[in-house]
Amino acid sequence: MVGHRLRGAFGLLVLFLLTACQPAPPQVRFAHRGLVMGTTFSIKATRLPDGVDAGALRRGLDRVLTEVDATMSTYRQDSPLSRFNRSASTDWQPVPPALAQVVAEALRVSRWSDGAFDITVGPLVNLWGFGPDPRRQEPPSAQAVAAAKARIGHDKLEVRLDPPALRKRIPDLYVDLSGIAKGFAVDQAAGYLESQGISDYMVEIGGEVRLKGQSPRGGPWRIAIEKPVPKVREIEKVLSLTDIALATSGDYRNYFEVGGRRFSHTIDPRTGYPIAHRLVSVTVLRHTTMEADALATAFMVLGPEAGFAKAEAENMAVLFIVKEDDGFVERPTSAFRQFIKGGAS
Template sequence: MKLFPGLSVKVAVLLVLSVFLGGCGSEQGPVRLQGRAIGTTYSILVYGLPENLTSESLDRGVKQVVAGVNSAMSLFKPDSELSRFNACNETDWFPVSRELAEVVSTAKEVNRMTGGAFDITVAPLVNLWGFGPDKRPEIVPSEAEIKQASADVGSNLVEVRLDPPAIKKLKPGLTLDLAAIAKGYCVDAVSNWLESRGVSGFMVEIGGEIRTRGTKPGNVPWRIAVEKPVSMERSVQAVISLTDKAMATSGDYRNYFEVGGKRYSHIIDPTTGRPITHKLVSVSVIDATCSRADALATGLTVLGPEKGAAVARKYNLSVFFIAKTADGFAETATGNFPKHETLN
């Protein structure tokens, strides 16, 4: 059954929960916007347009914001700021937009918080294991190949300044991959633009990363699905209420390959150069900004259940961990992660 044409099941489930769960609202339905951003899709629900906005002007404005983020951070656009920085082999300061500088700054902050588990310089290892844009056969690389690729990985190899905004390589061959933070940043950029236009009730979703503002009519909260971490079906593990916050989820349960009966995840630990092997399969982080939530979700996933939970408690982060057990799944929540309804 197609719930909304053109949307993945994951996003469709999320929209159904957001629109229909939690009681009745007003008779006036939401404005729905859909499109593509950062190599994925976006879905936006807005309730109560201000008088100075129409759905058409809203759509144009969102597309302009998305285009700006793409022009700064897309790896698919050869003329984007990020692509030009990656192609440059100089080690001088490289002027960029404030947006790109802020993303790199946030990435370095999360790198420090997670002890190197989140690293935007990990692309050589991702490509080596066959999960990057440079596709390669599903072959386990040798120790020598891992060591060679790891030599070009390290958050300490890139510097950033905000005034004037610029980033700098400390090693000529360094490349950045913002896939684990750019979607979250785009969610924030669109959300901030909506707020600046006086929109007080919305949900912005880009590639599964979400930020909400206000409530639906009748003071009904936004209800968001956490997907069940299984590869063979699309279903919901839990449902939470999310108000004036962002949530991002990271998981390793779909993108992987197997060799000799052993599974190799697409999530690479930058500190070892290898895919993660622990039982943590899904991490959802709630934070004030989606960019930080996005990066933290990946970093905590790399760390695993024990180390990830320890970091979450150290920084009082609101996190929902799902680990695989012999009997199914075990859930752990830290910080102020909201009470949720588990659908098992």
């Protein structure tokens, strides 16, 4: 069971909801649900191999998910990440291999996106009222933004995989893995299922999804992307998918307004200010959920033009949904179009 403060930590960048189109039918052989990392999880398997006990499988999955949370939570004072954040040392600090692995991937995506994705952005997120600090009723001053911006930067963080360690280049650097850790946890749970001989499954944590094999109905899994409308739970598009990971980032639920101007919870680390473009939702398909998770946030910051151009140039399967004056426009990349053909909307 997780507490309220932990839910706030990892709920910070839960920017969307993805759900299966219909409730699981009776023929699902295994289902497990619960709370972890400040959000919900749902794990389903179409069939279990002979000799695999459902109760033992649930306990094993709980151990895997709890370990990720215990390592990467910023709200658990005893987590290795929290200890690293508290330290003012600029020397190499040993960390668990999993933590080094996730930070290494985060920094790779940061470099790839020219800083649009940045796990050190926490001080800016908090300043704008979207972290654990109280919500704001007005924007912070330019001086406050500049001061917070001086404390962030992916180039101020180093990682070493062997032996695993992290190093700060400034003493007060703060790392928050909310934008990538859920994806990593999904991959870890999927890996555990496969270690038990399970080859037909869906793992979902806070909307990050990994799929393999056949659904209980036979054929691909059917996954719904939510329509990006505040206070409305409607389906935008249904995809038929398997053997792939998926993450969606959205910009339509968490914001505040002052004088008719909306301030998004999605902060551009490069400017220190909330994004102001019309991109409202991004769905990314990749081979690992960890990468899809980070890329979805990166594309939200990059926006509908720069993000689309970058995804298209690298043949990435990404769906951009842009708000126009008369509604929403879907802009799938060429690589994403092949997945639309198999789905229904």
